Amino acid sequence: DGGITQSPKYLFRKEGQNVTLSCEQNLNHDAMYWYRQDPGQGLRLIYYSQIVNDFQKGDIAEGYSVSREKKESFPLTVTSAQKNPTAFYLCASSIGPFRLTNSGNTIYFGEGSWLTVV
Amino acid sequence: GQQLNQSPQSMFIQEGEDVSMNCTSSSIFNTWLWYKQDPGEGPVLLIALYKAGELTSNGRLTAQFGITRKDSFLNISASIPSDVGIYFCALRSNTGKLIFGQGTTLQVKP
Numbered sequence: 001d002g003g004i005t006q007s008p009k010y011l012f013r014k015e016g017q018n019v020t021l022s023c024e025q026n027l028n029h030d031a032m033y034w035y036r037q038d039p040g041q042g043l044r045l046i047y048y049s050q051i052v053n054d055f056q057k058g059d060i061a062e063g064y065s066v067s068r069e070k071k072e073s074f075p076l077t078v079t080s081a082q083k084n085p086t087a088f089y090l091c092a093s094s095i096g097p098f099r100l101t102n103s104g105n106t107i108y109f110g111e112g113s114w115l116t117v118v
Numbered sequence: 119g120q121q122l123n124q125s126p127q128s129m130f131i132q133e134g135e136d137v138s139m140n141c142t143s144s145s146i147f148n149t150w151l152w153y154k155q156d157p158g159e160g161p162v163l164l165i166a167l168y169k170a171g172e173l174t175s176n177g178r179l180t181a182q183f184g185i186t187r188k189d190s191f192l193n194i195s196a197s198i199p200s201d202v203g204i205y206f207c208a209l210r211s212n213t214g215k216l217i218f219g220q221g222t223t224l225q226v227k228p
Contacts, residue, residue, distance in 0.1 A: 109160035
């Protein structure tokens with residue numbers, strides 16, 4: 001089945017450690033996104049990528065890093081510089097602006113990853 | 119910057135009641151999206167609207183793209199307990215970013 005797969009679902013991190021969240025999609029989508037969600041709050045954009053080997057900072061990029069070496073993959077690293085990393089992280093993808101149709105405006109989400117700093 | 123306001127912030131209703139929520143934006147967009155998020159899961163797309171004035175249904179859900187292209191509403195008829203969750207409106211900007219509303223938390227009392 002086509003879709004977006006995030007792993008792990010639950011992750012515990014010690015303070016001072018970097019961790020990487022995986023996001024893989026087999027939808028042949030050009031664009032991929034990472035969002036952060038805190039309890040009872042909306043979604044905030046961390047990074048997004050419109051095409052392979054290119055990505056842009058979102059609204060809360062500090063303390064995070066990404067790479068886009070393959071179309072299917074957009075891993076997010078939460079670095080030790082992120083002061084409050086405990087949150088729910090969501091990956092998403094869409095067809096992308098370079099093949100923009102009406103359906104290209106639709107974005108699909110993975111099931112999310114819970115990160116807790118202990 | 120672009121702003122998206124969603125209301126109400128939360129609703130607590132009786133099973134069987136109808137529900138309405140809406141979003142307004144400060145700018146004109148070409149697409150409105152409505153998502154539902156169950157606790158601990160990723161948002162799932164409910165309805166996508168691509169044309170001003172468009173009215174689209176998905177089962178008990180109905181959404182409309184406002185004529186001004188700056189607003190949209192989502193209605194849920196005859197609510198049931200599994201409608202519980204957070205509902206988000208969203209817009210796709212021409213730079214590719216997806217802008218979300220603050221969300222409407224819906225609770226349904228059996």
